[in-house]
């Protein structure tokens with residue numbers, strides 16, 4: 001029987017049947033210390049696709065890092081076909097500084113495909129694209145809400161990309177929707193290279209959220225099972241939610257400046273006119289409510305307690321039962 005391909009990252013080979021921890025050197029600290037990105041490669045003997053699972057592209061979004069760590073600890077990447085490339089922390093600099101960005105103040109997820117001679121964010125993106133993305137057939141990029149925004153576990157696929165839509169369907173997160181490609185994002189770079197990719201967004205930065213972590217592991221295992229990398233799911237990861245497909249997404253913003261208290265739980269179904277939260281002035285002179293503009297579902301709440309007028313507080317969408325189109329992935 002034909003065997004799987006050899007994975008080669010920065011000149012290091014991982015043959016079929018081998019698993020290795022590789023370090024791709026990315027840059028130096030001002031003190032001269034070399035910074036590596038540790039990358040696990042699990043290559044099975046049997047042919048199949050290569051799946052990239054990456055976390056920590058935003059260094060402060062730690063739920064994804066915990067998802068990969070738990071899957072490594074539980075030996076979930078002992079696969080029977082294809083290969084998994086697992087990157088626990090892409091943005092090492094951000095992780096050690098509790099920051100979304102790298103020390104040059106730029107967002108790596110707005111710097112793809114990057115440049116060999118660019119600033120730090122651009123060089124990280126460039127190295128990663130050439131070393132890792134060149135080896136990949138499908139991608140799962142793990143994120144959380146930025147700042148103090150808490151995302152109810154959701155999978156995002158690319159508009160008009162049926163393979164990415166199908167990957168999202170297989171992942172089967174509690175919430176699914178399509179989103180436009182953002183210039184400079186990892187998903188955009190992968191899309192240009194015709195690598196179907198989904199973004200899992202769950203929880204908020206610098207906070208562990210066990211529900212989000214478990215939903216992420218379930219989704220990744222669903223994808224691995226779909227590609228016949230694993231035979232079946234263990235009971236603790238097998239219950240599947242029916243995803244809610246959302247459209248007409250809308251941010252609801254602070255009607256005034258003040259102190260913000262949400263009145264609903266994230267992921268709640270909401271009726272038009274329902275009070276979602278209150279923004280009050282600190283001197284008990286004024287207070288305004290935020291109401292739902294339509295029937296729908298809240299899938300992101302900003303936990304920032306002190307807000308300015310116009311700050312995004314809730315993200316809402318309308319459920320849509322339309323089934324995804326069929327595609328072979």
Ligand SMILES: [Zn+2]
Nearest residue numbers: 058061143144
């Ligand atoms: Zn992110």
